[in-house]
Every structure is written in C-alpha cells, then in structure tokens.
Amino acid sequence: MLSRTLSKEHDLPISLILTKNDHAEILLELQVHGLSNSGNGMQRREGNTIFADSRMAGTFSSGILRLNGSIDIIQPDGRTYSLSESYGLHRETGLLGLKGLQNLGNTCFMNSAIQCLVHTPKVVDYFLGDYRKEINSTNPLGMQGELALAFGELLRKLWSPGTNPINPRAFKSKLVKFAPQFSGYNQHDSQEFLAFLLDGLHEDLNRVKQKPYIEMKDAADRPDEEVAEEYWQSHLVRNDSIIVDVCQGQFRSKLVCPMCKKLSITFDPFMYLTLPLPSTTMRSMTVTVISTDGVALPSPLAVSVPNCGSLKDLIQALSVACFLRDDETLLVAEVYKNCIFQYLDDPSDSIDLIRDNDQIVAYRLPKGSEPSVLVEFVHTKAERDNYFGRSEFGFPLVARLTGLPCGYDVRQAFLKLINPFLKPTEEDASYDYDDAEHSVSAHEDSEMEDTQSPCDTESDAEMVDGPNEFEFSLKNSSKIMMSEPVVVPTTERSLRIYAFWPEKMLEKYDACFLGSLPEIFKPQLFTRRPSESVSLYKCLEAFLKEEPLGPEDMWYCPSCKRHQQANKKLDLWRLPEILVVYLKRFSYSQFLKNKLETFVDFPIKDLDLTGYIANRSSSSPCRYVLYAISNHYGGLGGGHYTAFVHHGHNLWYEFDDERVFPINAEGIKTSAAYVLFYRRVPAA
Numbered sequence: 001m002l003s004r005t006l007s008k009e010h011d012l013p014i015s016l017i018l019t020k021n022d023h024a025e026i027l028l029e030l031q032v033h034g035l036s037n038s039g040n041g042m043q044r045r046e047g048n049t050i051f052a053d054s055r056m057a058g059t060f061s062s063g064i065l066r067l068n069g070s071i072d073i074i075q076p077d078g079r080t081y082s083l084s085e086s087y088g089l090h091r092e093t094g095l096l097g098l099k100g101l102q103n104l105g106n107t108c109f110m111n112s113a114i115q116c117l118v119h120t121p122k123v124v125d126y127f128l129g130d131y132r133k134e135i136n137s138t139n140p141l142g143m144q145g146e147l148a149l150a151f152g153e154l155l156r157k158l159w160s161p162g163t164n165p166i167n168p169r170a171f172k173s174k175l176v177k178f179a180p181q182f183s184g185y186n187q188h189d190s191q192e193f194l195a196f197l198l199d200g201l202h203e204d205l206n207r208v209k210q211k212p213y214i215e216m217k218d219a220a221d222r223p224d225e226e227v228a229e230e231y232w233q234s235h236l237v238r239n240d241s242i243i244v245d246v247c248q249g250q251f252r253s254k255l256v257c258p259m260c261k262k263l264s265i266t267f268d269p270f271m272y273l274t275l276p277l278p279s280t281t282m283r284s285m286t287v288t289v290i291s292t293d294g295v296a297l298p299s300p301l302a303v304s305v306p307n308c309g310s311l312k313d314l315i316q317a318l319s320v321a322c323f324l325r326d327d328e329t330l331l332v333a334e335v336y337k338n339c340i341f342q343y344l345d346d347p348s349d350s351i352d353l354i355r356d357n358d359q360i361v362a363y364r365l366p367k368g369s370e371p372s373v374l375v376e377f378v379h380t381k382a383e384r385d386n387y388f389g390r391s392e393f394g395f396p397l398v399a400r401l402t403g404l405p406c407g408y409d410v411r412q413a414f415l416k417l418i419n420p421f422l423k424p425t426e427e428d429a430s431y432d433y434d435d436a437e438h439s440v441s442a443h444e445d446s447e448m449e450d451t452q453s454p455c456d457t458e459s460d461a462e463m464v465d466g467p468n469e470f471e472f473s474l475k476n477s478s479k480i481m482m483s484e485p486v487v488v489p490t491t492e493r494s495l496r497i498y499a500f501w502p503e504k505m506l507e508k509y510d511a512c513f514l515g516s517l518p519e520i521f522k523p524q525l526f527t528r529r530p531s532e533s534v535s536l537y538k539c540l541e542a543f544l545k546e547e548p549l550g551p552e553d554m555w556y557c558p559s560c561k562r563h564q565q566a567n568k569k570l571d572l573w574r575l576p577e578i579l580v581v582y583l584k585r586f587s588y589s590q591f592l593k594n595k596l597e598t599f600v601d602f603p604i605k606d607l608d609l610t611g612y613i614a615n616r617s618s619s620s621p622c623r624y625v626l627y628a629i630s631n632h633y634g635g636l637g638g639g640h641y642t643a644f645v646h647h648g649h650n651l652w653y654e655f656d657d658e659r660v661f662p663i664n665a666e667g668i669k670t671s672a673a674y675v676l677f678y679r680r681v682p683a684a
C-alpha cells in the first residue's frame with residue numbers, strides 16, 4: 001500500500017492521496033476547494049473527491065505529478081497527460097492557484113509580478129518541491145536564503161486549498177529588508193521589483209557555493225559557436241540555479257570601434273528582454289496660434305507631429321496650418337496659471353517635453369533680425385476674494401518691443417493686440433438697418449457712453465466704480481502707473497506687464513476669447529486614443545537594431561587605447577525556457593517621466609523567434625506561448641497593477657490584488673500590458 005498524503009499539516013497546497021490497492025490500481029483522491037465566487041457559473045465545491053480508475057493506473061505508476069494548476073501527468077517518455085483533458089475535470093482541478101493577494105497599501109506592483117511568477121510552470125514545481133535543500137545561505141551576493149524562503153512560503157500558500165486571499169506581509173518585510181527602495185506605501189514599478197526578485201532568488205538558490213574566477217579568452221577569429229559555448233559554460237560554473245535553468249538566455253553583443261573598426265564580440269546572459277516601443281505613428285497636438293497683427297482672433301490648431309519629433313517639427317506643422325507668411329515667425333510658449341511659464345525655443349528639443357495636459361500657445365510675430373525684447377501682457381480684473389483685489393485671467397498676449405529709444409507706447413501696443421476682441425458696437429450692429437429709430441437709439445447710447453468717457457469724468461468714476469480705462473503696472477500687487485517711459489533692462493528677454501481690465505472694458509471687449517486654452521491632447525472618455533499599434537516583433541527589431549552607444553556609455557577600445565562611441569549590435573543567441581519581456585512604457589529623462597500608452601500587438605499562441613536567432617546551428621525550439629501578463633493602468637507614479645494569468649485550456653484569470661475572476665481570452669491584449677511572460681513550446 002503506497003500512500004502519500006500531502007496535507008495542510010505538511011504545509012503543502014493540495015490534499016492528494018495516492019493509494020495503490022491490491023489490484024495494483026492507483027486511486028487518486030484529490031481534494032479541491034472551490035471558488036466561493038459562483039457568479040461565473042462555477043459551483044463551490046469543497047472536498048471534492050475524484051477517483052481515477054484503473055484506466056489511469058499505468059500512467060500513475062510510472063509518472064510524475066506536476067501540480068501546476070492544470071494537473072499534468074508527465075510520463076518518463078516525456079509525454080504529458082492532463083487530467084483535466086482526459087476526464088473533463090478542469091472545473092475542479094483548475095481551481096487551485098486562484099488565490100488573490102491582499103493589498104498592503106500600494107503593493108499591487110508586487111502582487112501583479114508575484115502572480116505572474118507563481119504561475120510560471122517550472123518555478124511552481126520547484127517551490128512546491130524540496131527546494132530548501134538548494135538554499136545557499138552563504139552567498140555574499142544573496143540574502144542568506146531569506147528571500148527565497150519567504151517567496152517559497154508565499155507560493156505554497158497561494159497554491160494551498162481554500163479561497164481566502166493571502167496576506168503577503170511576511171514576504172514584503174523580507175523584501176524591504178533587502179531592498180529598502182520598495183519600502184513605504186508608494187507605488188513602485190512591477191518590472192523593477194521583478195528584476196530584483198529574479199536576481200535575489202537566483203543568488204539565494206545558487207548551487208555554486210564558491211564562485212571560481214574565470215578570465216575570458218579573446219574571441220579572436222574563432223567561430224561564434226565555440227566562443228558562445230565558452231561564455232555560457234563559464235557563466236554556469238558561477239551561476240547555477242532554477243532561475244538560470246528556466247529564465248536565462250544569451251545575447252551576442254558586437255561592438256565596433258568607429259575609428260579603427262576593431263570588433264569585439266561577447267556573449268552575455270540575460271534574464272529578460274527590455275524592448276523599446278518604437279513610435280510608428282504621429283502625435284496629435286492642439287496649439288493655440290495667437291496673432292499679434294490686431295486683426296485675427298486666436299485659433300486653436302490641431303496638428304500631427306511624429307511621436308519622436310522635435311519642436312522644429314511642431315513649428316513646421318503649425319506654420320503650414322496657420323499659413324504663416326515669410327516675414328513672420330512663431331514663438332512657442334507654455335502657459336500656466338494665466339502667465340507664460342516658459343518659452344520653448346530650442347528647435348531640437350524633443351516634443352516629449354510637452355505633456356498632453358500642457359497648454360501651449362504659438363505667437364505669430366513679425367520677423368526681426370535685431371535683438372528685441374518681448375512684452376508679455378498678463379490680464380487682470382477685479383476680484384473681491386483676492387488679497388490684492390485683482391486676479392489674472394485668460395492667456396497672455398505678446399508684442400515685440402520696438403523703437404525703444406523714443407519710448408514705447410504700452411497702451412497703444414496693448415490696444416492693438418486686443419483689437420480683435422472688440423465687440424461690435426451698436427452702430428456697427430445697426431449698420432445693416434435702415435430703420436431710423438434704430439439709428440437714433442444707437443446714437444443716444446453712444447452719446448451716453450461718451451458722457452462717461454474718462455476725459456470728462458475720470459476722477460468721479462474712479463471714486464465710485466474704479467477706473468474706466470486700462471491700467472498698466474509692472475506688478476499685479478502695485479499700482480505703478482506707466483505714464484513714465486518704461487526702463488527695460490536689456491539683459492531681460494521679456495518684460496511682463498499687467499493690464500488691468502476695468503468692468504467697462506470687460507463689457508466693451510469680448511474677453512471670452514481670452515478664456516481657457518485647449519490642452520495639447522484631451523483623451524475622450526470611453527474612446528481610445530487613435531490607436532497607435534505596434535507589433536511585438538517591431539519592438540524586438542528596434543531592440544536589436546545596431547546603434548551607437550550613448551556618450552555616457554562609451555566603450556574602451558583596446559586598440560585605440562581610449563573610450564569610443566562604439567556601434568553596438570545585439571542578437572539573440574540562446575533562448576530561455578521562460579521568456580520574460582518588458583515593454584518600455586516608462587521613459588525617464590532628465591526633465592520628466594513619461595508613460596507610453598502604445599498598444600503592442602503581441603502574439604498569444606505563437607511567438608516565433610526563429611528568424612531572430614543569430615545562432616544558426618541552434619536546434620532548440622524558438623516558439624513560445626503567452627501564459628501571464630503584468631498590466632499597468634493609469635499614469636506614472638500611481639496607477640494600478642493587475643495580472644492576467646492563463647489557467648489551462650483557453651481560460652484566463654485576472655488577479656486584481658485580492659480579487660480573482662475569469663476573463664475573456666479575447667480581452668487580454670490591451671495597451672496596459674507591461675510585462676509579458678512566455679513559455680517555450682517543446683519541439684513537436
């Protein structure tokens with residue numbers, strides 16, 4: 001009588017009893033605990049007992065049970081039977097490994113990556129087995145085995161029967177102990193976490209206790225196959241773990257010196273591919289073009305600029321759209337809180353610097369060769385609630401300061417700029433009418449207006465209603481009248497003048513044209529951004545494309561004996577069993593961080609890398625199927641992570657912290673996909 005009980009007491013995830021009876025049959029008792037959520041038509045089943053009959057006996061007697069969710073039975077000859085396939089038991093057996101993880105305060109980045117990893121076939125088998133014997137507690141690069149043990153415990157809990165979500169606190173505290181960057185309650189990057197975790201697990205489980213020192217021989221003119229194998233073997237004598245077994249592959253990396261053409265080839269291991277998202281499409285940008293000729297009203301123009309374009313491309317597109325004349329130029333500026341926040345005038349600047357919610361204007365100015373100063377008119381009006389009694393409104397108007405020596409007429413310049421906003425007077429309105437009465441009443445109105453004109457009753461009116469005319473000052477808080485000539489510091493590029501609009505002027509002009517500016521791009525609710533779609537293969541090609549190293553990443557050329565900006569070409573040489581692919585959605589530059597929402601069209605059932613392998617003599621299969629996705633929703637520094645996990649047949653589940661529910665397989669391809677997990681399809 002052979003009996004093996006994997007029960008809760010032994011802290012193993014499944015109650016499995018194999019009993020060999022007198023007739024040499026194997027009875028399998030599988031206790032599976034159902035999902036309490038029956039909204040999807042699944043029934044809650046506790047302690048469900050499944051007996052495998054004699055037809056299965058042969059299979060079990062020589063096979064290995066693999067508890068990876070779909071309960072596969074692997075025969076010594078490598079053939080695999082799935083219990084669920086044979087007996088249609090999928091509903092029952094599939095319920096294991098569907099536990100959620102509680103959110104400890106923005107820990108969805110961690111939960112999402114963990115769910116992907118704990119559904120990685122060989123990794124599950126490994127940690128459900130006797131992995132403790134491989135703990136390397138003396139590896140100086142490891143964490144005394146503590147991280148691997150904490151992960152192993154967590155994985156076993158996630159694969160234990162029951163439906164209650166697991167609290168990952170014990171794991172998180174170990175993580176934070178060794179990687180304090182993940183402490184606190186801030187949102188982190190699931191990719192950074194995964195990179196740390198894979199690396200940490202590898203070192204904690206490294207079977208190599210003493211890493212020998214190895215000096216790599218120069219590739220010289222030896223065949224790539226030989227050199228690559230040499231590199232791989234020397235990697236293995238220092239690094240040997242479940243992570244290396246399953247997740248590591250090898251690049252061929254070629255560097256060519258631009259000066260002496262010296263070629264250097266290395267074959268470095270990799271644990272994941274970090275693929276850039278090449279921009280293949282255009283970015284729609286709305287910019288408000290503001291004339292300074294005193295005639296045309298501001299007009300928002302939507303133009304398309306290459307995603308990777310520069311400010312020069314934006315100006316070019318705007319110039320065409322607004323019919324810019326040869327004697328005019330466009331000055332692009334960012335408006336923030338009714339003032340000019342900054343001028344964007346380096347044509348080589350990337351348009352990445354402009355975010356979708358920025359408000360950008362382009363002033364149409366006469367071309368001037370002489371260095372000139374710009375006057376920015378910021379509009380203000382009376383505001384009772386404001387401390388200074390005045391508040392800014394609208395967007396600034398800009399004029400080029402000319403004729404400095406003889407003084408600059410601020411009022412004249414301003415009146416010209418706001419001329420397009422002038423409301424039609426009654427006289428203008430009645431122009432079309434022949435009716436005498438209309439003309440009379442219009443005339444009376446204008447007479448009344450005249451009597452209130454500042455020439456006659458300025459002081460009286462100011463006493464009662466405030467000024468009737470525009471007031472100009474250098475500061476919004478003070479009332480420095482600009483009757484004196486303005487002294488412009490010639491070192492300044494622009495001079496800000498506050499123009500105060502009295503109530504009367506707000507009525508005379510249609511100031512609503514100075515209202516709020518449109519944003520660069522406003523995504524419509526419920527509609528997708530004009531779909532930018534790029535295939536995963538295109539991302540891979542962009543990654544493998546030859547390009548010069550960055551200036552901060554120079555290569556020491558042994559032949560020139562100095563650092564050179566070498567050309568680098570990467571190729572895939574050896575592929576791992578589990579291929580983890582990061583989509584580089586987050587870009588970090590000196591000035592800002594950005595997230596790309598590009599929709600990546602990635603294969604689900606057949607990722608074929610045959611054409612991308614530089615190793616022509618390789619016989620290992622290059623086809624992969626997708627089994628998990630870490631998704632990121634929302635913007636940078638926040639947002640939310642979930643995981644999609646394949647769970648046998650065509651069933652996919654979403655793991656959203658503690659919530660786990662089935663999803664439609666057709667819906668797993670979204671622009672939220674961030675980290676993709678592929679497993680190799682064995683050769684037929």
Ligand SMILES: [Zn+2]
Binds near residue numbers: 257259561
């Ligand atoms: Zn060189």
